[in-house]
Amino acid sequence: MVKEDFVPVRVHVRDQAKDFRRLGKRFGAEWTPTILMLDPSGEERHRIEGFLPADDFLAQLGLGLARIHFSAGRFQEAEDQYRQVRERHPGSDAGAEAQYWEGVSRYKRTDDPSALVDTARAFQDEYSDTPWAKKASVWRS
Amino acid sequence: MPIEWRHDADAVLADSGGRPVLLDFSAAPM
Numbered sequence: 700m701v702k703e704d705f706v707p708v709r710v711h712v713r714d715q716a717k718d719f720r721r722l723g724k725r726f727g728a729e730w731t732p733t734i735l736m737l738d739p740s741g742e743e744r745h746r747i748e749g750f751l752p753a754d755d756f757l758a759q760l761g762l763g764l765a766r767i768h769f770s771a772g773r774f775q776e777a778e779d780q781y782r783q784v785r786e787r788h789p790g791s792d793a794g795a796e797a798q799y800w801e802g803v804s805r806y807k808r809t810d811d812p813s814a815l816v817d818t819a820r821a822f823q824d825e826y827s828d829t830p831w832a833k834k835a836s837v838w839r840s
Numbered sequence: 841m842p843i844e845w846r847h848d849a850d851a852v853l854a855d856s857g858g859r860p861v862l863l864d865f866s867a868a869p870m
Contacts, residue, residue, distance in 0.1 A: 701843050708846040
């Protein structure tokens with residue numbers, strides 16, 4: 700996913716200390732690791748602060764990619780990408796977040812409120828103890 | 841597979857070739 704979808708670039712806290720201070724200030728990176736996902740125009744769309752195991756890291760990359768599509772108004776691609784995260788990382792923190800935003804993407808794509816109602820119902824079956832379930836609870840009909 | 845990180849952040853930020861960028865502020869061994 701990294702190679703196909705992103706240009707990966709690293710700024711090292713010691714070996715590139717001057718760049719780290721300058722770019723760290725520009726992007727508000729105050730801790731390592733801080734990993735930002737920027738859209739092609741350079742806007743930050745997703746952020747990871749702190750270490751994550753590989754599977755969780757990949758899931759976060761998927762969320763970042765989905766958010767880049769979402770912010771560009773590509774709601775079908777965003778919905779597909781969020782679904783992929785949910786299906787590939789069941790039971791994870793990212794899975795709950797993906798389930799929420801998958802529903803929002805579908806709503807934005809279709810303008811059909813049932814997308815949100817369905818999402819709220821889905822949270823009654825899965826991820827019911829997460830903050831995302833609380834956020835979706837307002838959509839219950 | 842390990843990520844092949846670039847280290848020319850300014851160049852990438854100036855022109856990523858229309859692709860999203862993964863920008864890592866890291867303390868990991870180089």
